[in-house]
Amino acid sequence: KNQVEQSPQSLIILEGKNCTLQCNYTVSPFSNLRWYKQDTGRGPVSLTIMTFSENTKSNGRYTATLDADTKQSSLHITASQLSDSASYICVVLTTSGTYKYIFGTGTRLKVLA
């Protein structure tokens, strides 16, 4: 069964600190892996997209890594800001005979002043 699992479920950090969120997936066939940010009450917004051959992708203070061999990804947030408080969702796209995005349950991040 195609699955995307994320850890931790929730995380609280102080403003200015760094943090790393984890994602493990068992999706086959794999097309690409994405990280989304979802603010409370809003739809998800794409942060990064990585294909099989890419192992790092940055978007400002967000850096995603991908290890396709171990089927793991991480999202590192540097120098966190209050506006980083949101849910971060790992998503894997599978495209063989279909075209579906498989969503993780997300990590809820709270950044405190």
Next chain:
Amino acid sequence: NAGVTQTPKFQVLKTGQSMTLQCAQDMNHEYMSWYRQDPGMGLRLIHYSVGAGITDQGEVPNGYNVSRSTTEDFPLRLLSAAPSQTSVYFCASSNIGIAKIQYFGAGTRLSVL
């Protein structure tokens, strides 16, 4: 640039009522999809479409119908609302391709009493 527009933002239904959630995009995207988001669960795919006249079921299609008569519009119909359909519904669109960004609407919060 409107992006993905969902209406209504909020809706309360009685059990057994029917209604249509509207979704429109102005980016000429081929791929459109509907998800529901429930507490503690990832976004789950209800139905999706890879182009006008083509629709397919996702993982939780029961109780919902869709049609795609134009590229721009992808309405979701609840046939006979049930309390189990209380959820937040998101519509999303993207072009079809390996690294195409998926755009989400702001969501429709539905309560079925």
